[in-house]
Amino acid sequence: MFPVPDGISTPALVVDLDVVDDNISRLAAAAAAGGFAVRPHAKTHKSPRLADLQRRAGAVGLTVATIGEAETFAAAGFDDLFIAYPVWADAARAERLRRLADRALVAVGVDSVPAARRLGAVSAPVEVMIEVDSGHHRSGVAPGAAAEVALAAADAGLRVRGVFTFPGHAYHPDARSQAARDEETALAVAARTVAAAGLTITVLSGGSTPSLAYSRPGTVTELRPGVYVLNDAQQLALGSCTADQIALAAATTVVSAPAPDRFVLDAGSKILGADRPAWAPGFGHLPEFPDATVTSLSEHHAVVTVAPGGRVPPIGSTTLLVPNHVCAAVNLVDHLVVTRGGVVAGHWPVTARGANL
Amino acid sequence: MFPVPDGISTPALVVDLDVVDDNISRLAAAAAAGGFAVRPHAKTHKSPRLADLQRRAGAVGLTVATIGEAETFAAAGFDDLFIAYPVWADAARAERLRRLADRALVAVGVDSVPAARRLGAVSAPVEVMIEVDSGHHRSGVAPGAAAEVALAAADAGLRVRGVFTFPGHAYHPDARSQAARDEETALAVAARTVAAAGLTITVLSGGSTPSLAYSRPGTVTELRPGVYVLNDAQQLALGSCTADQIALAAATTVVSAPAPDRFVLDAGSKILGADRPAWAPGFGHLPEFPDATVTSLSEHHAVVTVAPGGRVPPIGSTTLLVPNHVCAAVNLVDHLVVTRGGVVAGHWPVTARGANL
Numbered sequence: 001m002f003p004v005p006d007g008i009s010t011p012a013l014v015v016d017l018d019v020v021d022d023n024i025s026r027l028a029a030a031a032a033a034g035g036f037a038v039r040p041h042a043k044t045h046k047s048p049r050l051a052d053l054q055r056r057a058g059a060v061g062l063t064v065a066t067i068g069e070a071e072t073f074a075a076a077g078f079d080d081l082f083i084a085y086p087v088w089a090d091a092a093r094a095e096r097l098r099r100l101a102d103r104a105l106v107a108v109g110v111d112s113v114p115a116a117r118r119l120g121a122v123s124a125p126v127e128v129m130i131e132v133d134s135g136h137h138r139s140g141v142a143p144g145a146a147a148e149v150a151l152a153a154a155d156a157g158l159r160v161r162g163v164f165t166f167p168g169h170a171y172h173p174d175a176r177s178q179a180a181r182d183e184e185t186a187l188a189v190a191a192r193t194v195a196a197a198g199l200t201i202t203v204l205s206g207g208s209t210p211s212l213a214y215s216r217p218g219t220v221t222e223l224r225p226g227v228y229v230l231n232d233a234q235q236l237a238l239g240s241c242t243a244d245q246i247a248l249a250a251a252t253t254v255v256s257a258p259a260p261d262r263f264v265l266d267a268g269s270k271i272l273g274a275d276r277p278a279w280a281p282g283f284g285h286l287p288e289f290p291d292a293t294v295t296s297l298s299e300h301h302a303v304v305t306v307a308p309g310g311r312v313p314p315i316g317s318t319t320l321l322v323p324n325h326v327c328a329a330v331n332l333v334d335h336l337v338v339t340r341g342g343v344v345a346g347h348w349p350v351t352a353r354g355a356n357l
Numbered sequence: 358m359f360p361v362p363d364g365i366s367t368p369a370l371v372v373d374l375d376v377v378d379d380n381i382s383r384l385a386a387a388a389a390a391g392g393f394a395v396r397p398h399a400k401t402h403k404s405p406r407l408a409d410l411q412r413r414a415g416a417v418g419l420t421v422a423t424i425g426e427a428e429t430f431a432a433a434g435f436d437d438l439f440i441a442y443p444v445w446a447d448a449a450r451a452e453r454l455r456r457l458a459d460r461a462l463v464a465v466g467v468d469s470v471p472a473a474r475r476l477g478a479v480s481a482p483v484e485v486m487i488e489v490d491s492g493h494h495r496s497g498v499a500p501g502a503a504a505e506v507a508l509a510a511a512d513a514g515l516r517v518r519g520v521f522t523f524p525g526h527a528y529h530p531d532a533r534s535q536a537a538r539d540e541e542t543a544l545a546v547a548a549r550t551v552a553a554a555g556l557t558i559t560v561l562s563g564g565s566t567p568s569l570a571y572s573r574p575g576t577v578t579e580l581r582p583g584v585y586v587l588n589d590a591q592q593l594a595l596g597s598c599t600a601d602q603i604a605l606a607a608a609t610t611v612v613s614a615p616a617p618d619r620f621v622l623d624a625g626s627k628i629l630g631a632d633r634p635a636w637a638p639g640f641g642h643l644p645e646f647p648d649a650t651v652t653s654l655s656e657h658h659a660v661v662t663v664a665p666g667g668r669v670p671p672i673g674s675t676t677l678l679v680p681n682h683v684c685a686a687v688n689l690v691d692h693l694v695v696t697r698g699g700v701v702a703g704h705w706p707v708t709a710r711g712a713n714l
Binding site for chain 1: 366367368369400422423442443444445447449450468469471472475490494495496497498499525610611612613614615616619621623624626627628630631632633653655656657658660671672673682684685688689690691711713714
């Protein structure tokens with residue numbers, strides 16, 4: 001992995017653009033080979049600069065999670081946006097959707113009849129994608145119930161573009177390929193059900209970074225991974241990236257070494273996020289300390305436990321710490337320090353940071 | 358708890374100032390009775406407006422976690438600041454400390470000889486507080502080793518104000534009173550050791566929201582709780598606050614109800630944070646749904662599991678969700694929606710949001 005750039009104030013999130021380029025090219029090549037359209041999820045980076053690199057590599061548009069993210073990317077010139085979320089179009093959101101649809105082609109997720117009717121009443125030329133549950137059990141109707149929502153949307157005057165799912169249960173080391181199969185089945189059932197109800201749809205959308213490698217041509221038309229562009233300690237633990245495909249890490253300083261088996265870095269949950277699934281080996285990955293574990297995080301402390309005989313670095317030295325969940329980390333900073341060839345090349349704003357609305 | 362104010366766009370963090378006032382008054386009264394100085398930790402709210410309420414109730418100064426937070430509060434007119442963190446004074450930080458010391462009385466944490474020497478070389482009139490470990494095993498030297506660090510600081514020309522500890526192991530339902538006893542012992546040992554080395558100190562500083570109720574007069578001179586002013590689901594689970602002492606919640610909308618035992622709110626880890634200790638019953642507290650559990654959080658989804666026979670609210674309705682860790686939640690928004698008597702009274706900026714440096 002890239003070294004901590006000289007002269008940087010810690011903690012800071014540093015991005016290696018050389019690795020980013022490789023990650024984008026690799027997905028573009030795999031998608032071309034498999035006949036998939038790529039619509040990357042911009043919630044990961046929230047950065048028009050990074051989204052532009054994805055667009056240049058052939059992305060057909062962007063996926064976003066909120067109307068606020070869509071507004072940010074539309075303002076930056078992205079004109080094909082899918083809000084992959086069951087948006088409830090209250091009065092304020094309805095007005096924002098109308099304005100958004102003036103400047104971009106907009107699709108919105110829907111997974112219930114009330115939300116479909118409400119969206120129809122917006123009178124904005126937005127299309128809809130029906131969300132189905134492929135096994136993650138978050139939002140999304142059962143695949144066999146997709147037609148009911150699709151018909152409600154069509155009755156409300158909305159064009160139904162397709163069906164989508166997020167196979168989030170792929171976030172387990174043993175579940176990646178099975179999640180891809182579940183996604184395939186759920187999309188096929190949903191598409192058949194919708195077609196039987198007399199509606200023509202063109203898009204079957206799926207994909208997550210851990211399930212991506214198992215997507216099969218012909219079963220899904222569009223992939224929406226987000227994390228792949230930067231990767232993180234979770235993906236490393238899942239086996240969906242290698243260490244040299246990780247493009248983002250926190251630059252940190254050793255601020256304390258109070259015991260022979262413990263040191264403390266100046267990065268905590270306020271720059272890394274607090275995500276830690278049960279299968280993750282710790283609260284992040286330390287490329288320079290393979291035998292050490294980030295055993296706890298406070299807001300500004302990463303507590304590192306060193307294996308017996310392991311090295312404790314000097315106080316004041318710097319090292320990289322890869323967050324577990326890069327989407328959460330990026331959302332905690334105003335800008336990313338970007339590097340090329342290990343040298344700082346600029347500071348890119350996280351333009352959609354905090355765009356929760 | 359206060360209701361969701363009318364006309365609010367969700368998700369948003371809403372603060373009930375009436376509850377804030379009660380929380381501040383209650384601590385002020387307890388501190389006066391026990392003879393403790395109060396130096397609240399401003400990392401919780403990052404808001405000069407809320408800090409001002411604490412100051413008016415007698416706070417002697419503020420605790421902060423970073424130089425950046427100190428700069429924010431100094432700019433807002435707070436002139437007595439303790440950076441309760443083992444600051445490594447590299448060149449950029451040294452310059453910032455010098456400028457900060459021009460406008461405020463500044464104390465800095467230190468827990469190692471190298472950091473003490475480095476801080477001495479800053480040539481800023483900052484005082485130091487020696488950090489000792491009372492059982493949390495994060496930063497802080499063993500209490501018996503406090504003198505070595507204190508002497509290094511004194512030799513480097515720094516005034517040693519006192520010793521401090523964070524009894525973070527109080528964050529367990531069975532550990533609150535024991536953590537207060539551990540704090541007491543650690544501070545006493547450290548103070549004795551430092552005095553035996555010939556240094557005079559005046560401040561023994563401790564306190565955390567869960568251990569606060571167990572602090573005994575004469576054992577600690579200064580308390581530094583942060584969370585108490587707003588409280589959160591963790592404090593409720595720990596028993597260190599009651600439900601009606603919670604002053605902050607996310608206003609959320611039900612966006613999906615895809616199964617009879619499950620609904621989804623539009624607040625996730627990007628506004629609540631992802632903290633979840635093993636002893637917490639879920640990823641937050643739902644005042645209106647006592648039998649329901651927030652079983653998982655994605656970035657923009659809170660998945661709520663309803664007990665058999667429990668109520669599933671209609672899609673489009675609103676409800677409050679209290680985050681597990683309020684410090685993490687506040688840091689994810691640009692402003693807090695503040696209310697009085699259930700009515701929106703303003704939007705207060707989270708001025709020190711993201712001040713990780």
